[in-house]
Amino acid sequence: MNYLQMKLSALSPKQLVEIEACTRCGECLKYCPVYAQRDEEEIDPRGKIQAFKSFIRSQYGLWAKIFGPKKLDEEKLKKFSEMVYRCTLCGECSVSCPVSIDAKHLWTALRETLVEMGHFPEAAKRMKANILQTHNVSGDENEERVEWLEFLNELPDHQYQKEKAEVAFFVGCVASFFPLVQKIPLAFVEILNKAEVDFTLLGGEEWCCGFPLIGAGMKKEAEVLIQHNLEMVKEKGVKRVVFACPSCYHTWMEEYKTDIEIFHSTQFIKKLIDGGKIAFKEKKIKVTYHDPCDLGRASGVYEAPREILHAIPGVELVEMAENREQCKCCGGGGNLEMVDPELSAALAQEKINQIQATGADTVITACQQCVRTILTTARRKEIPINAMDITEFVLKNMA
């Protein structure tokens, strides 16, 4: 492999301008959850941009033009790769950046560059192999995607895998294969059923949406998954696709070129409430809401989940000190758990502290990965905390 030249083709001209727009003011440091844990200059957004800038300068800068490009230092590249992959892609740095650098997309582009150079974590290699082979992130047989349906009280003959339907419920890998969060698709299927929505699952024909690959810097490999899912949805003649997973929802929004309407479960439930399809019984409870990064900051959905909670009589919503655009990541994003589980758990611990500070009985979120990350850390550390997805909460309180 030739390391003499760092190719910049994974980045757009705009992103290369962004690299040079960073003045290293450090505003992002105040918000980066990873930096808050590790306190290393190289791990924060400013440090990563600075490191990449120095690589670029050594290859394309003034001295490189006069004396020729310098050979890239392998050790520095290795360190840089470690830092770039130790990020949850929460995007809070983008929100806080005074010059509006779209850092989240910049990090995935940097990861793409590192993948092109062969500098990426072993775990990402395994994940890629899993996804391309089994079409899901857990490496299980993809036919087992709907095994959770067995937990339903009544299962119709079509097993929710109809030939044609108005709506497709795209479950996502984590909710399909991780028992801790299989309650989420179960709850959502029941909600759709009660609201008499004509919906279908894709079953074994649902493939990973591509999000883990895109997040790992392997966007090209995700293309085959995207095309397959689009074909499957079109085959069923659906008009709308609904997601309980914010990452799948965001990936569809950004990467899937389709005219089909897409909704996150919170937006869809809100529509059902407004249409009188869902009614609630009273429930006296104090809850707080955690904004998943891919639903909030990445997709701009902040109000739908809150409006649902306000629609349930007796529910008192107390906000965390940092909410909406400033909501801290739970540690479950950006494949961080795969690369550095300890760091991911430290972020989850910080999140739990914020939740507990509200005095709420339960934390509601709208993401299976957030529920899983928070609950896993809470269980490991024996912290008594109730965390659930909004679909579970809605089902529990439906009249």
Place this chain on the structure above:
Amino acid sequence: MRYALCALRIIKSMDKHLIFYIMFFPTVIFFFWGMGLHIGMWLEGNLKGAENAAKWEKFKIYIRRGWRGFWARPGWYIKILITEVIFHRKLFGQSFFRWLAHTLLVFGFVATFVVDMIKGFTTGYLVELSHSIPFFSFSREFETGAIRPFLDFFLEFFSFLILVGCVMALVRRLVIRPDQLLTEEEDMTTLLFILFLELSGFFIEGYRIAHYEVVQAHNYLANFTPASANNWISFGGYFLSQFLRDIKINANFLWYFHVVPSLIWFVYIPHSKLLHIFTSSMTVISDRQKELVK
């Protein structure tokens, strides 16, 4: 040594306009060369829909897009340029002190540049032209007429804003020192450079006011801009002039003292953090364009 002295004699005998342009044109070439290096690097990136295009083609695509985009909504772009770039609205919500320092610097530079251009163009060129083309005789108002005090005042005022902004930025870096702030050599070089340019500018203005004979002799930039009436219109210069009456300095030296660093600073922009004048403006505008897509 003989050659050096000879060269010095030639330079001394040359018109300051000529010397200025002899220095100015290479400066502009070096500046654009520096910018070209960066633009060339940016265009190494992958432009969707034009993946195989050459850099020059990509450049043309961007220019076309920018041109069409601007003329589709000129009002919107001007508004964004003023509120988000020059007055940096986002920074206002994050730190008032930082915002004020930044805004004084940016607004000060933009405004000084505009006034300086008007002053330089009218008093330097149009007045000259008015001798052969009577139509341009209005430009004498800019040199010695009613408009001149306004030009002097605003140049002084906007330069003063830059000076205040620069001092605030230094105070933030050296005294307040917020936790996240990392002060590197480059930051200090840039700020001290600005400070020097401003102080030397005020000093020259003060010297010019204090020593009318320099103006009369058409020394240094005096033939571009003869000094105003010695009053508080040029408040900074006038204030300094009170202390400079008994001090004699070679006027030529003073001219080089301000002009040469100014030109070096211009060349320095693409190779320093000051490049963000252009890059950050692009990122901010690009971010706000999302509004248009919605």
